[in-house]
Amino acid sequence: MISPGTFDIYLQDVSQWVASIEADVQNRSNPDAKESIYKEIEVLKQILSEKSFPDEDQQLNVTEQVDRLGEMYANLFSGNDYVPIGEHRLPPLPYEYDALEPAINEEIMKLHHQEHHQSYVDGLNKAEKKMQTARETDDFDLLKHWEKEAAFNGAGHYLHTMFWSNMSPDGGGEPTGKLRSYIDRDFGSFDAFKAHFSEAAKQVQGVGWAILIWSPRSRRLEILQAEFHHLLSQWDAIPLLGLDVWEHAYYLQYKNGRGEYVDNFWTIVNWPNVNERFEQARKLKWEPY
Numbered sequence: 693m694i695s696p697g698t699f700d701i702y703l704q705d706v707s708q709w710v711a712s713i714e715a716d717v718q719n720r721s722n723p724d725a726k727e728s729i730y731k732e733i734e735v736l737k738q739i740l741s742e743k744s745f746p747d748e749d750q751q752l753n754v755t756e757q758v759d760r761l762g763e764m765y766a767n768l769f770s771g772n773d774y775v776p777i778g779e780h781r782l783p784p785l786p787y788e789y790d791a792l793e794p795a796i797n798e799e800i801m802k803l804h805h806q807e808h809h810q811s812y813v814d815g816l817n818k819a820e821k822k823m824q825t826a827r828e829t830d831d832f833d834l835l836k837h838w839e840k841e842a843a844f845n846g847a848g849h850y851l852h853t854m855f856w857s858n859m860s861p862d863g864g865g866e867p868t869g870k871l872r873s874y875i876d877r878d879f880g881s882f883d884a885f886k887a888h889f890s891e892a893a894k895q896v897q898g899v900g901w902a903i904l905i906w907s908p909r910s911r912r913l914e915i916l917q918a919e920f921h922h923l924l925s926q927w928d929a930i931p932l933l934g935l936d937v938w939e940h941a942y943y944l945q946y947k948n949g950r951g952e953y954v955d956n957f958w959t960i961v962n963w964p965n966v967n968e969r970f971e972q973a974r975k976l977k978w979e980p981y
Contacts, residue, residue, distance in 0.1 A: 699751060703740060705789075706758055708806070710736060713765050716781055732761045778821035780813050782806075783853050791861040795956040797945050808940050809852045812921075815845030847921035851901060854969075855934050860962035867963040871970045878913040885915075886958065892917050893935045893954045904933040904966070906973040911980055930973040933966045 714733055717726055736757045742750075766784070785805055790798035819842035826832050866882050867875060879885035892915050893902035900919040907914055907929050918925040935957055942953035 703754070706736075706754070707740060710740075710761070712782070712806075712810075713761070717765075729761070729764050732757075732764055736761055777824050778817040780816050780820075780849060782810050782813050783856065785856055787861055792859055792960050795960045796859075796942070796953075800940075800942065800944050803944070804936075804940060805856070808938075809849070812845045812848035812852065815841055816849050819845060843922050844920060847918075851903075851918075851921055851931065851934050852936070854931055855936055857965045858933050858962055859957075859960045860965070861960070863960040863962045864958065865963065867967060869967060870974075871963070871967040874913050874970070889915050889933075889935070890954050890958075893937050893957075894951050896937050899938040901937065902935045903931045905929040905931050906970060908973075908976045909978045909980060911974075911977060928978070930969075930976070932969045932973060933961070 710733060713729075717729055717733075736754075739754055739757055762784070782805070785801070789801040789805070792801060819838045822838045823835065823842065826835055826838070866872065872882065875882055875885045879888060889902055889904060896902065896917050896919065898919060900917060900923075901921065903916045903918060903925070905914050905916055905926075906912075907926075909928055913932075914926075914929070916925050916929065935954065937950060937954070942950060946953045
C-alpha cells in the first residue's frame with residue numbers, strides 16, 4: 693500500500709493528466725473513439741471525486757483505471773498512419789517524471805514536458821491550420837509568418853519527441869553493435885565522439901541542440917549544432933541522438949552550469965533507442981557526393 697501523502701501527490705498528477713487527455717480528445721475528429729474514451733474519463737473522474745483511498749484495494753482500483761485509460765488513449769487513433777493537419781499530440785513520457793534523477797530532476801521534467809513541449813505542439817498545430825485556411829481562401833498575406841512558426845515549433849516538437857526516448861533511467865554506458873562500429877569509424881573512438889558531442893552542446897551559442905545524425909548522402913555519422921531548434925544546421929540528415937541545451941532544460945537545477953548538465957547527460961543516454969533509430973536510418977541511402 694502506498695502511503696497517503698505519496699498517493700495524494702500521485703492523484704494530483706493523475707488529475708492533471710486526465711485534464712490534458714480530455715482537452716486533446718475534444719480536438720479529435722473520430723466521434724466513435726471520442727465517445728468510448730469519454731466514458732473511461734468519466735469513470736476515472738468519478739473515482740477521483742471520492743478523494744479518500746484508505747486501503748490498498750481502493751488504491752489499486754485507481755491505478756487500474758489509470759492504466760486502462762492510458763492504454764485506450766495510446767491506441768485511440770492507432771489506425772491512422774499519418775497525423776492529420778493540426779492534430780499533433782504531446783507524446784507521453786516513457787518513464788516517470790522523477791525517473792531521470794539525479795541527472796535531471798522531477799521539477800524540470802514536468803515543466804519541460806507539460807509546458808514547453810506542449811507549447812511547441814500547440815504552435816505547430818496552429819500554424820498548420822492557419823496555412824490550411826490560407827490555401828482554402830487563397831489568402832497568403834501572412835504565409836511567411838506561419839511558415840516560420842511551423843519551422844520553429846515543428847522542429848521543437850520533433851526533436852523533443854526524440855529527446856524523451858533518447859534518455860532512460862537505465863541508460864548510460866557505451867553503445868554496442870553496429871552503432872559502436874560506425875562511431876569508431878567516423879569519429880576515431882567513442883571517447884573522441886563523446887568529447888566532440890559534449891563540446892558541441894556546451895558551445896551552442898545561446899539556446900539550441902547538439903545532435904548526432906546519420907547522413908544518407910555521405911553514409912556516415914556526423915555531429916551538428918542547431919540554434920533554437922532549426923537554425924544553422926543541415927538538411928538531408930536524420931537525427932539519432934539529441935541534447936537540448938535551452939536553459940529551460942537545466943537551469944532550475946544547474947543554474948548556469950550547462951557543462952555539468954551536459955556531462956551528466958551521458959549517465960542517462962538510452963543507447964538501445966539510439967541504435968534502433970540508427971538501424972532504421974541507415975536503410976535510407978542516397979548516391980554519395
